[in-house]
Amino acid sequence: MTESKLLIKDKQIVVPGEELAQGMDYLPSTGSYRDANSIVSQLLGLVRIDGKVIKIVPLTGQYMPKRNDVVVAQVSDVTYSAWSLKTFSPYQAMLSMKEATSEYIEKGADLTKFYGIGDYVVVKITNVTSQKLIDVTMKGPGLRKLRKGRIIKVNSNKVPRIIGKQGSMVGIVKQHTLTQITVGQNGIVWIYGEDPKMENLAETAIRKIEAESHTDGLTGKIEEWLQTEVKK
């Protein structure tokens, strides 16, 4: 048995096909696979080594729906008993009547009365099948139809950074700009502020976080920047 050894450092950028480790002591996780005696990357991303587990955090790529994700989606079609939603991923989601509202809906009622085509809604993904059929629900805290405000699209891989630890980053933006913000895991962000100027500022702040997501101590920097901008 040959000795196991790591061939890369933590947080290093790797490309598909790059060998990450040799030997049976290491385990592949998301974004990596085992090929005989070695572990190989299958994505362009950053390496995260957690004990014996090697994982790749992707730097780019489309949003792929996952169970329990809260996303901002757009109504793209209305059927007899459900709404079909654009999730800004390769797949459509279905929102059934039962999951949409607790109101009584009469048989044959026009569902556009509730959510029309083009409306944005905040939904939670309840199930994703192997064929990528997506079920969503609107029953839960914060899940609702979005009125007023604006929608912006950001890179979905940067969403964890925009939200921050326990919502610290987005909390700071909300607090300083006095706006309401909902960040969907699919990279769709809804911003609404009474003052349009503040709404603009919140959008700029989110774009700034997206652009500088790789830097350390970003929460502090953004807070300082917001404090000076708000005074202007």
Added chain:
Amino acid sequence: MSFKKRPDGRDFDDLRPMEAKAGVIKSADGSAMFKIGKTVAFATVRGPRELFPRFLKNPKKGILRIYYQMMPFSGVGDRIRPGPNRRAKEISMVTEKSLSEVMLLEEFPNSVIDVFIDIPQADAGTRCAGISAAAIALADAGIPMKELVAAVAVGRVDDKLVVDLDYAEEAYEDGPVADVPIAVTSRSNKISLLQMDGEVDKDQMMELLKKAKIACAKINEVQKKALKDKYEVQK
């Protein structure tokens, strides 16, 4: 046996100078430029996205669609009529087959990944440059792949075996010429594209395969660097 020196003064095993860049087209999900000598290829990836028409959907895996195209003034002669033609369709097909081998398409059932390869400037070896560019663009789009693919045209000019033919060599008139485009995967070193225009004997072919694998390893280094540079610069 009059072919003793290559027209541009390279050694028989030398590649033309290469340059690659990832993320050149901002609106795309992934993109890349690959330049080898005077041949330039741009690859643009859009997707994975919903597939239409729906009857093309495959519930077991996603499909890869390649659109190869030479731009109107990319050649040295007449204006090239844009749009699909017999040659472009063939190249799109062989490119698709050589790339889908390394891609994990099972992760995107019922969807499509579109890759557009445009050749703004051509000096032979465009299908190989296209494959090399497309591999960078697909990785840049965050699509899972087992490994990268690099491609090069090797061949024979008169009695000499050469690597990376340019147009002057492909059009050499004083002796037989064979042009053999080969694509090689970066890690397992497998051949995912092998075509031939012209004639070579068995020994020459085995020698050419060896040469192509060495050349593709060099191209792969350029590809890797292009992908890493995109993010290293940001740091």
